[in-house]
Amino acid sequence: MPWTRKDLLAMRDLDAAEITLLIDTAASLQEIATREIKKVPALRGKTIVNLFYEASTRTRTSFEIAGKWLSADVINFSSSGSSASKGESFVDTAKNIAAMSPDVVVVRHSAAGAAALLARELTCGVVNAGDGAHEHPTQALLDLLTIREKKGHLDGLHVAIVGDIAHSRVARSNIHGMRKLGMTVTVAGPPTLIPPFVQELGVKVAYRLEDAIRDVDVIMMLRLQHERMMAAGLIPSLREYAHYWGLTLDRLQAHARPDVLIMHPGPVNRGIEISPEVADGPYSLILDQVAKGVAVRMGVLLLLAGSKTGEAA
Amino acid sequence: MSARVTGGTALLVKNGRVIDPANGVDAVQDVLVESNTITQMDPKLPAPEGAEIVDATGKIVCPGFIDIHVHLREPGYEYKETVATGTRAAAAGGFTAVCCMANTDPVNDNRSVTDYILARARSEGVVRVHPIGAVTRGLRGEELAELAELAEAGCVAFSDDGKPVMNASLYRHAMEYVLPFGVPVISHAEDAHLTRGTSMNEGVVSTELGLDGAPAAAEDVMVARDILLAELTGAHIHIAHLSTAGAVRLVRDGKSRGVHVTAEVTPHHLVLTEDAVREYDPNTKMSPPLRTKRDTEALVEGLVDGTIDCIATDHAPHALSEKEGEFDHAAFGIVGLETAVAVLLDRLVRPGWIPLSTLVARMSSDPARLLNLPGGRLTAGAPADITILDLDAEHVVEPARFRSRSRNTPFGGWRLRGAPWMTIVGGSVVSR
Numbered sequence: 001m002p003w004t005r006k007d008l009l010a011m012r013d014l015d016a017a018e019i020t021l022l023i024d025t026a027a028s029l030q031e032i033a034t035r036e037i038k039k040v041p042a043l044r045g046k047t048i049v050n051l052f053y054e055a056s057t058r059t060r061t062s063f064e065i066a067g068k069w070l071s072a073d074v075i076n077f078s079s080s081g082s083s084a085s086k087g088e089s090f091v092d093t094a095k096n097i098a099a100m101s102p103d104v105v106v107v108r109h110s111a112a113g114a115a116a117l118l119a120r121e122l123t124c125g126v127v128n129a130g131d132g133a134h135e136h137p138t139q140a141l142l143d144l145l146t147i148r149e150k151k152g153h154l155d156g157l158h159v160a161i162v163g164d165i166a167h168s169r170v171a172r173s174n175i176h177g178m179r180k181l182g183m184t185v186t187v188a189g190p191p192t193l194i195p196p197f198v199q200e201l202g203v204k205v206a207y208r209l210e211d212a213i214r215d216v217d218v219i220m221m222l223r224l225q226h227e228r229m230m231a232a233g234l235i236p237s238l239r240e241y242a243h244y245w246g247l248t249l250d251r252l253q254a255h256a257r258p259d260v261l262i263m264h265p266g267p268v269n270r271g272i273e274i275s276p277e278v279a280d281g282p283y284s285l286i287l288d289q290v291a292k293g294v295a296v297r298m299g300v301l302l303l304l305a306g307s308k309t310g311e312a313a
Numbered sequence: 314m315s316a317r318v319t320g321g322t323a324l325l326v327k328n329g330r331v332i333d334p335a336n337g338v339d340a341v342q343d344v345l346v347e348s349n350t351i352t353q354m355d356p357k358l359p360a361p362e363g364a365e366i367v368d369a370t371g372k373i374v375c376p377g378f379i380d381i382h383v384h385l386r387e388p389g390y391e392y393k394e395t396v397a398t399g400t401r402a403a404a405a406g407g408f409t410a411v412c413c414m415a416n417t418d419p420v421n422d423n424r425s426v427t428d429y430i431l432a433r434a435r436s437e438g439v440v441r442v443h444p445i446g447a448v449t450r451g452l453r454g455e456e457l458a459e460l461a462e463l464a465e466a467g468c469v470a471f472s473d474d475g476k477p478v479m480n481a482s483l484y485r486h487a488m489e490y491v492l493p494f495g496v497p498v499i500s501h502a503e504d505a506h507l508t509r510g511t512s513m514n515e516g517v518v519s520t521e522l523g524l525d526g527a528p529a530a531a532e533d534v535m536v537a538r539d540i541l542l543a544e545l546t547g548a549h550i551h552i553a554h555l556s557t558a559g560a561v562r563l564v565r566d567g568k569s570r571g572v573h574v575t576a577e578v579t580p581h582h583l584v585l586t587e588d589a590v591r592e593y594d595p596n597t598k599m600s601p602p603l604r605t606k607r608d609t610e611a612l613v614e615g616l617v618d619g620t621i622d623c624i625a626t627d628h629a630p631h632a633l634s635e636k637e638g639e640f641d642h643a644a645f646g647i648v649g650l651e652t653a654v655a656v657l658l659d660r661l662v663r664p665g666w667i668p669l670s671t672l673v674a675r676m677s678s679d680p681a682r683l684l685n686l687p688g689g690r691l692t693a694g695a696p697a698d699i700t701i702l703d704l705d706a707e708h709v710v711e712p713a714r715f716r717s718r719s720r721n722t723p724f725g726g727w728r729l730r731g732a733p734w735m736t737i738v739g740g741s742v743v744s745r
Binding site: 012089090091109110111112113114116117131132133134135169172195196197198200201 | 637
């Protein structure tokens, strides 16, 4: 099937065939990373703007490398040192960027819905690189590609997503993507970090780590944004959170299957949500995720910038 | 445009179907207006010499509609709205009187601001303007405003609308202090701790959209508190913009126990739900937020059975720049004066959810009763404030044509049947 959308805003918008197309496209582009000369001409003459209103190292770098390997001109625009810090509104900035005729704009913003707002203002393609606690679709796509490569398939797998579900765009995008591809999802965390009515998204809920990780194929630990947690009265202390929700080797060996895979979208709080021996251990796919991220973003940029998939090979 | 075009000459409204709930009238009658006052009502009246004749055949003639909850933004926020533009919006929407909230700049927490608003209303306004005074100085919730002087200056109620008074002791004292004035305290019922950082209703939609949600309980706990304080003090508490099924239940219970509690509901909380927020349109962001279908059903039921006393728009104008960007950063509130009547006629009266006579009562006689305002009935000797409706007029809502200075409405593009046809204030036609 061909790709027909102008933008990639949310996994919730996509159907299973579209998600599979995105993952397949990414998979076919992975070998570029192994070449001596990591460059294909697929997006030569195309302009990609990375519009980052929120601090990001790996996602911005990943999009930048993806664009450059495809021979696009990549411009990075981040909120510090830009017109955003001079008080220009997001909508005004969007209109100004539109006037420069980019082919794709990649946007990261702290406000949910910001990517959709930009997509309405711009005639070019918009990629959501994370909007508030709403969605982060390329993260979900790279997670799905990582799991599929390890397990050989996705349908029927059971994933536990553990931690601050309420404030996580990674959790939301993965929930939608995994459910559409026939996977079972359990979300787990203290009740204060589980968003209301989350069961209506088709997931199970667990309030104990031991219950959540039993018999699952994949455990995805989320970063605890601990700066805001205590002040908001969501958790009593980091010590208590780590004690009950930290994924340690002991817990893993006592309760999880021996072939379980461990994922984390990063950046990792070592010793809080995950212990170092787990994060760096044999179960961990954390660095595989980062590597897949470049392939996924190449695939997304290729599909959105209007070139045919075949040109890249 | 709206203007006082008929002055002091006589006016005869002929052949309209008069619905006057306060007097139990629903019949075809002529209404004669002389010297700004209704002088006669009868099935057949001869026109006095020189009188302007309004042929209202097939139209509905009602007591002038009164909106007890609007933000006219003057003084201080004239870029959003002024007394001139806001009262023209009111006239176009079928309202003959509005009560304006105190969250201006400076706040209407002292007599000079009240005097200023009333002076602007006299010189610029085309409908009646009744100011509502602040409960606390600067709306800060810390010390009482000069409530007695505000009442004497013409404030018809007290409210810190837009903010709750979180200090229950201070609020209790406000209720006690205003007892001799016979005016209500109006509550913006919201527990500020439960709503901090939120921008929509808490539910499955907020979970999907990744927006922090305000639970219905944030409203319900304050409605419960304020009903208990009214019971303690014997004061009249009026709950603004009811939005939850739980709050309807609490008000119903309070009334059944004899507490002097009354309540209003907005058109948008009656006809829209949280599903409207899915596109992140800032024109679906208001406080309290749009809730669920279960809530809208309870609100309609409460409006019909009288638990909810009246409809008020919470007309809250904002400039485009405050309502076009990120949902989280957008201002709360929508305009309502120019869409309320048409939306309610089309979405609630036409499908049979509420009887037409109930709608008329909830927009005229009931609000007049709550705040002891003139008008609200078509009786010989009453001020000639009259709203005439055309139930068959079809139109598409076009925000660009609003008389209001602002355009922030979620109803743009809605095709509606039924609309205000003529608005008469003190015998003068101010909109037709």
